[in-house]
Every structure is written in C-alpha cells, then in structure tokens.
Amino acid sequence: MPDILSPDSVGLVTPQTHQFTTSLSLECGRSLPNYQIVYETYGKLNERCSNAVLICHALSGDHHAAGYYTMHDKKSGWWDTCIGPGKPIDTNRFFVVSLNNLGGCRGSTGPNTINLDTGQPYGPDFPIVTVRDWVRCQARLGDVLGITQWAAVIGGSLGGMQALQWAIDYPKHVRHALVIAGAPKLSAQNIAFNEVARQAIMNDPEFYAGHYYQHNAIPRQGLMLARMLGHITYLSDESMRQKFGRELREGKVKFGFDVEFQVESYLRYQGRTFVDRFDANTYLLMTKALDYFDPASEHDNNLAAALAGVQAKFLVVSFTSDWRFPPERSREIVKALLTNKKQVTYAEVKAQDGHDAFLMPIPHYTQVFQAYMQKIEIPGEK
Amino acid sequence: MPDILSPDSVGLVTPQTHQFTTSLSLECGRSLPNYQIVYETYGKLNERCSNAVLICHALSGDHHAAGYYTMHDKKSGWWDTCIGPGKPIDTNRFFVVSLNNLGGCRGSTGPNTINLDTGQPYGPDFPIVTVRDWVRCQARLGDVLGITQWAAVIGGSLGGMQALQWAIDYPKHVRHALVIAGAPKLSAQNIAFNEVARQAIMNDPEFYAGHYYQHNAIPRQGLMLARMLGHITYLSDESMRQKFGRELREGKVKFGFDVEFQVESYLRYQGRTFVDRFDANTYLLMTKALDYFDPASEHDNNLAAALAGVQAKFLVVSFTSDWRFPPERSREIVKALLTNKKQVTYAEVKAQDGHDAFLMPIPHYTQVFQAYMQKIEIPGEK
Numbered sequence: 001m002p003d004i005l006s007p008d009s010v011g012l013v014t015p016q017t018h019q020f021t022t023s024l025s026l027e028c029g030r031s032l033p034n035y036q037i038v039y040e041t042y043g044k045l046n047e048r049c050s051n052a053v054l055i056c057h058a059l060s061g062d063h064h065a066a067g068y069y070t071m072h073d074k075k076s077g078w079w080d081t082c083i084g085p086g087k088p089i090d091t092n093r094f095f096v097v098s099l100n101n102l103g104g105c106r107g108s109t110g111p112n113t114i115n116l117d118t119g120q121p122y123g124p125d126f127p128i129v130t131v132r133d134w135v136r137c138q139a140r141l142g143d144v145l146g147i148t149q150w151a152a153v154i155g156g157s158l159g160g161m162q163a164l165q166w167a168i169d170y171p172k173h174v175r176h177a178l179v180i181a182g183a184p185k186l187s188a189q190n191i192a193f194n195e196v197a198r199q200a201i202m203n204d205p206e207f208y209a210g211h212y213y214q215h216n217a218i219p220r221q222g223l224m225l226a227r228m229l230g231h232i233t234y235l236s237d238e239s240m241r242q243k244f245g246r247e248l249r250e251g252k253v254k255f256g257f258d259v260e261f262q263v264e265s266y267l268r269y270q271g272r273t274f275v276d277r278f279d280a281n282t283y284l285l286m287t288k289a290l291d292y293f294d295p296a297s298e299h300d301n302n303l304a305a306a307l308a309g310v311q312a313k314f315l316v317v318s319f320t321s322d323w324r325f326p327p328e329r330s331r332e333i334v335k336a337l338l339t340n341k342k343q344v345t346y347a348e349v350k351a352q353d354g355h356d357a358f359l360m361p362i363p364h365y366t367q368v369f370q371a372y373m374q375k376i377e378i379p380g381e382k
Numbered sequence: 383m384p385d386i387l388s389p390d391s392v393g394l395v396t397p398q399t400h401q402f403t404t405s406l407s408l409e410c411g412r413s414l415p416n417y418q419i420v421y422e423t424y425g426k427l428n429e430r431c432s433n434a435v436l437i438c439h440a441l442s443g444d445h446h447a448a449g450y451y452t453m454h455d456k457k458s459g460w461w462d463t464c465i466g467p468g469k470p471i472d473t474n475r476f477f478v479v480s481l482n483n484l485g486g487c488r489g490s491t492g493p494n495t496i497n498l499d500t501g502q503p504y505g506p507d508f509p510i511v512t513v514r515d516w517v518r519c520q521a522r523l524g525d526v527l528g529i530t531q532w533a534a535v536i537g538g539s540l541g542g543m544q545a546l547q548w549a550i551d552y553p554k555h556v557r558h559a560l561v562i563a564g565a566p567k568l569s570a571q572n573i574a575f576n577e578v579a580r581q582a583i584m585n586d587p588e589f590y591a592g593h594y595y596q597h598n599a600i601p602r603q604g605l606m607l608a609r610m611l612g613h614i615t616y617l618s619d620e621s622m623r624q625k626f627g628r629e630l631r632e633g634k635v636k637f638g639f640d641v642e643f644q645v646e647s648y649l650r651y652q653g654r655t656f657v658d659r660f661d662a663n664t665y666l667l668m669t670k671a672l673d674y675f676d677p678a679s680e681h682d683n684n685l686a687a688a689l690a691g692v693q694a695k696f697l698v699v700s701f702t703s704d705w706r707f708p709p710e711r712s713r714e715i716v717k718a719l720l721t722n723k724k725q726v727t728y729a730e731v732k733a734q735d736g737h738d739a740f741l742m743p744i745p746h747y748t749q750v751f752q753a754y755m756q757k758i759e760i761p762g763e764k
Binding site for chain 2: 027028029127128185186187188189191192193195196198199200202203205221224225228229232235237240241243244245246253255256257260261263264267268271284288291292294297323
C-alpha cells in the first residue's frame with residue numbers, strides 16, 4: 001500500500017493562499033503594504049475554533065508539512081512523521097495550520113516574488129524579517145481563519161523559536177507551546193556557521209548582489225556550499241559515522257579530487273538538489289532571523305524576565321546528539337520557565353541523529369510528543 | 383623587553399634549504415625526481431647526534447615553528463609557546479628540526495613552485511602526498527643532517543599523525559613519539575568539513591582548475607571560506623562564547639548583511655589574512671592527506687595490529703573541548719598501544735580552547751609536556 005493511502009496519512013492536500021492588504025510593520029522599521037501567505041490545513045476546525053494547532057517551520061521548511069499533493073508524490077510533507085490521524089499531532093482531534101513564512105520562497109511573499117511597486121522581484125530589497133515578525137504575520141493568518149487562540153503552537157529548531165516567541169508576544173492566544181530542538185538564542189558558533197554560509201552565497205559571482213533573477217542566474221555554488229555546511233551541523237558525528245563511516249565510493253583511494261568517500265557524494269548530492277528547490281535570498285533571510293532571535297536581550301539578557309508573562313504550558317524536547325542546539329540550550333528555556341513557576345514538561349531524548357532527530361520517528365520522542373498532545377484539552381470536545 | 387630578547391626565546395632564526403636530487407616515490411604511484419625542502423633548526427646537535435627532535439606541522443603550519451626572522455617581527459614561529467630554552471621542547475638540551483612539508487607553500491617544493499620539467503608552477507599537477515610520503519621525506523632530511531634516530535618526533539593535529547606514522551614506518555629511528563590533539567583517522571564529519579572547504583576552493587571562478595598562477599588570479603573567496611570554516615572547527619563552542627558571545631560590533635542590530643556580530647568580523651579577518659599567506663592548491667593537498675590517513679586500514683581496520691611493531695615510547699595528549707579530534711580519538715591510539723603493551727603516557731587536558739589548545743600555553747599541558755621531555759634520555763648527555 002502506498003504511504004498516501006495509509007490510514008495515518010492526511011492523504012492528498014492542497015495549499016491555499018491568502019492576500020493580506022493591511023500593511024505589516026516589521027521590526028527592521030520597514031513595512032509591507034501587501035503580501036500573500038501560502039498555507040495548508042489538515043483536520044477540521046471545530047465549532048468553537050478551539051482545536052487549532054499552528055506548525056512553524058525551520059530554516060529550509062515550508063507550508064507542506066504533511067500529506068501529498070498528487071497520488072504520484074514520492075515524498076510527503078516534511079513533518080509527516082508527526083502529523084496525521086493517530087500521530088502525535090492527531091488530525092482526528094486537531095485542526096492543523098502550516099504556513100510558509102514571510103520571506104520564504106515557496107509561495108509566500110519573499111525575495112523571489114514580484115514587488116508590486118516595481119514590477120520586479122524583491123530580491124535583496126526584501127526587508128529583513130525576524131521571528132517576531134513571523135509570529136505577528138501568523139497571528140494575522142489566525143484571524144483570517146477565525147482562530148483567536150491556538151490549542152498549541154509547535155515547531156522544531158527555528159520553528160521552536162517561533163513557538164517561544166508566540167508565548168511571549170501573545171500570552172493569551174497560546175494554550176501550549178512546544179519547543180523542539182530549540183534554543184533561546186544562537187551561540188557565537190551558530191552565528192559563525194551562518195556567516196560562512198552567507199559569505200558563500202554572497203560571494204558567488206552569480207549572486208549579482210541579490211539581483212540574480214534579472215540575470216537569469218542562480219548563485220548555485222554558494223547555495224550548495226551553504227547547504228552542505230548546514231547539513232553537517234544537522235547530523236551528529238556519530239550518525240555520520242554510522243551512515244557513511246569512511247566508506248569509499250569505488251572501494252579504493254584514487255589520489256584525486258573527485259568524490260572518493262561516500263560522505264562526499266552524499267553532501268554534494270544534498271547541496272545540488274537543494275539549489276533546485278530553495279532560493280538563496282531566502283536562505284540569507286532565514287539565517288539572519290536565526291542570528292537575531294534573542295528574546296532575553298530586551299530584558300538585560302535575563303531569559304526568565306523575558307518569559308515572566310507567558311501563560312502557555314510548555315513541552316520542551318531536546319536530543320542528546322544535537323550539537324547545533326544541544327540539550328543545555330533547551331534546559332536554559334526550561335530553567336527560565338521554572339524560575340517563573342510556569343508549567344513545563346521537559347524530555348531529553350537519547351538519539352544519535354543530531355539536530356535532524358526532531359524530524360525522525362524516534363520511539364521515545366514520538367511517545368512523549370503523543371502523550372503530551374493527548375493531554376491537551378479541547379474546550380467543547382465530546 | 384621585546385619577546386625576541388626574552389631568555390626563553392630561540393631568538394633570531396634563519397631558514398635553510400636543501401635540494402634533493404634522488405627521486406622520491408610517492409604513495410599515489412608517481413614520483414618527484416627532485417625537490418627542495420626548507421627547514422629551520424634550533425639548539426645544537428650533540429656529537430652523538432642523539433638529541434635531535436623533529437617537529438611536524440599541521441594543515442596550515444610551516445617550518446617557522448619558533449623564534450623570529452628579524453628584530454622587528456611581531457609574530458614568532460607558530461609553536462614558540464613550546465620551543466625554546468627552558469620550554470617543553472628545551473633547546474638547551476635538544477636540537478630541534480622543523481620543516482615545511484612537501485606540497486607546502488612556504489618554500490618547500492609544492493604546487494606554487496616551478497616544475498623544472500615544464501618551467502611552469504606545478505599547480506594541480508603536483509602529486510597528492512600522504513602522511514607516509516611526508517615521513518619518508520622527513521627521514522631523508524634526517525639523513526642529510528646526520529640524524530639516524532630522533533630522540534622524539536612531535537606534532538599536533540595533522541602533525542601528530544606524522545609522529546604516529548614515524549613510529550610505525552621507522553620503529554628503530556624514533557625513541558619517543560608525541561601525538562598531541564591527534565586522531566588515528568578522520569571521522570566522516572571531519573572528511574565532510576574538508577570536502578566543503580575543497581568545494582569552496584575548487585568552485586571559485588578564480589581557481590581555473592588549479593592553474594590560477596598563470597592567470598594572475600587567486601581563488602580568494604574560496605580559500606577564505608575554507609579558512610573561516612576551518613577556524614570554527616579549531617575553536618570550541620565555549621571558547622567562541624567567551625571570546626565573542628553575541629557581542630555586536632556597533633552596539634546595535636542593523637538589519638542588514640554587513641558584519642554585525644564580533645564573531646563575523648573575526649572570521650572574515652581570519653579568512654582574509656589567510657589568503658595572503660597560504661596557497662589554495664596546498665590547502666587542497668593538506669586536506670587530502672588528512673582524509674587518507676588511516677594506518678589501521680592496511681590491517682583490517684585493526685589499529686592495534688597497525689601499531690604492533692612500534693618501538694617508540696608515546697606521549698598522547700588530548701583536550702577536553704576539542705571537538706575536531708576529541709579525547710575519544712586519542713584514547714583509541716592509547717588503547718591500541720596498550721593492547722600491544724607499549725609504553726604510553728596519556729594526558730587529557732581540561733581546556734576550553736578547542737582543537738587550537740595544542741598551540742596555547744595551558745599550564746597543565748605545558749607541565750605534562752615539559753615533564754615528559756625532561757625524562758627523555760639523551761645518550762652521551764653530561
């Protein structure tokens with residue numbers, strides 16, 4: 001049976017688009033007079049609009065979180081392991097909303113869409129967007145859908161940062177925040193990796209200062225390098241060892257600069273395919289949103305103070321081999337919540353898959369996730 | 383008092399060059415009919431030639447390990463913290479030899495030197511060299527200097543791999559091997575980082591398939607990216623946090639793609655200055671030598687079997703925050719030596735400086751290093 005017909009799949013899905021015509025003020029000081037957001041929904045919104053769950057995507061994610069677009073799709077949405085009937089985010093109970101963030105490249109207004117003022121793609125003129133901007137934009141989408149309070153806002157990695165920001169900025173509008181493989185801010189090392197990725201893209205001669213669309217060009221090599229590098233940080237040393245070891249692609253050393261080790265072949269492939277589905281200007285924007293995220297900075301670097309007003313209950317999950325956002329970073333969030341006597345469940349999942357673990361069907365993780373979601377009360381639920 | 387006049391400095395030094403005219407067969411199957419090696423020496427070779435110590439350099443190192451070239455030099459040799467009168471590698475006792483490896487770019491024959499057969503720089507036609515090739519080449523330099531047995535062969539990182547290879551290939555010619563911040567082979571993650579660095583260089587449009595010298599070009603952006611990336615792996619998350627934290631260069635966020643965080647500024651500077659002193663083709667060769675190093679591979683991946691014949695005594699040192707070659711990797715070497723009942727001293731130094739710790743004056747490290755070196759017996763020493 002193809003996965004699409006499996007009883008725990010949301011099956012065929014269709015993205016929808018909403019045009020916003022009220023100007024959105026951004027943290028950078030600029031504003032967008034109009035913009036569109038593409039999103040998908042799974043499950044059914046109940047009468048009291050009390051069962052809505054918002055999915056926030058990470059750096060290279062989009063609105064296609066679950067299901068399939070056609071019967072022939074080989075790949076499902078990016079979080080299909082966790083969204084569907086009977087899965088942790090159970091579409092039998094919850095109405096799930098998943099959007100492509102502003103500045104994205106998969107249908108929402110971003111650098112690769114036309115700026116109505118100029119008739120040209122925004123390119124590098126697209127304003128820098130922050131996690132807080134995204135959250136505000138997501139709140140507006142909620143308004144459109146008639147959702148004033150989310151049963152849960154959920155995200156992994158950069159998505160987890162959005163869930164955290166939701167609880168801070170809209171305390172009454174989030175009942176549960178699920179922060180998975182997240183961090184309260186990037187470390188210097190995290191920023192450093194982002195900076196190398198940006199330099200790779202911006203120094204690519206096909207980048208044309210971000211105006212590559214007009215040159216029918218793509219900063220292919222730069223974006224490929226950025227993705228290869230990102231990929232190393234998503235996996236763990238251990239998972240790479242298990243996956244590739246020092247396996248040679250053709251059985252013996254060739255004393256040359258072509259691909260020799262399996263891991264090289266894998267990385268080059270990952271880099272190449274990424275270029276076909278992702279926009280370099282969006283990549284730049286996403287890394288900046290990551291760098292800037294630091295809710296404690298407005299409170300003398302006191303995270304507990306930043307979280308003093310949250311009303312949501314929290315599930316925080318980290319993975320032992322995640323060296324991008326290691327468990328210590330999640331524990332900072334947990335500690336700050338506990339300082340405020342907030343209700344928080346924390347799970348440190350033993351996993352060898354590094355940062356990417358949040359996308360994987362790891363039994364302990366699935367169990368914790370599912371148990372937490374099952375206990376979420378839905379007002380009006382029979 | 384300038385450092386150069388300090389009593390524990392080797393003071394002014396002058397590099398020397400030796401022309402080799404006997405062909406050197408390389409592991410890749412090719413050979414070099416003639417080549418030159420540049421080297422420095424510190425201290426005095428005793429009558430019995432029994433006090434010689436060989437220093438092996440790492441990826442971006444060279445022969446200038448200690449002292450100064452002029453009274454005005456601001457920077458000393460790269461391992462000046464450890465080499466000098468009264469320092470761990472005590473030039474009052476030892477005659478220290480430090481060379482630029484074959485394939486290097488600081489005076490020894492390498493891609494940026496003229497191929498006498500063609501009258502052009504070797505460029506990408508320079509053969510791929512391995513750790514074993516370097517060791518053979520170093521043995522020949524020993525012959526030239528009248529050294530048939532080294533009191534010690536010492537190196538950090540890739541240099542430590544050379545020390546290990548010495549003990550394997552020339553068991554009777556090394557009394558002590560000091561392997562500092564080393565590993566018995568690269569992990570898949572290590573290879574992956576090298577591969578990203580290589581792709582950055584080779585995809586730079588100024589690379590011209592390695593023939594950039596003839597185009598009066600330098601693959602500047604690629605080499606800069608490689609170095610920036612390398613640098614992240616040499617530091618620890620913790621040392622970057624202490625060094626830079628999330629400090630902003632101009633005090634506030636600018637919502638743009640210029641340098642904002644101190645760590646970005648630092649990395650760009652490191653990348654830029656590296657380009658002025660290092661050759662991209664050499665960088666490629668060095669990463670390949672790292673990737674290929676794997677003495678156990680000739681023994682069914684049994685490291686103990688690879689080390690069965692060594693006669694040298696070992697000092698193995700690792701640093702707790704080194705995530706490039708973490709302590710576990712050093713312990714693999716120690717374990718394989720102990721399986722063979724070889725004499726080995728192991729120190730796991732608590733340090734926050736990551737892989738770079740091997741270059742730093744960390745008291746516990748200096749102490750262990752010094753104590754070990756002091757106990758090395760020098761036949762004929764009064």
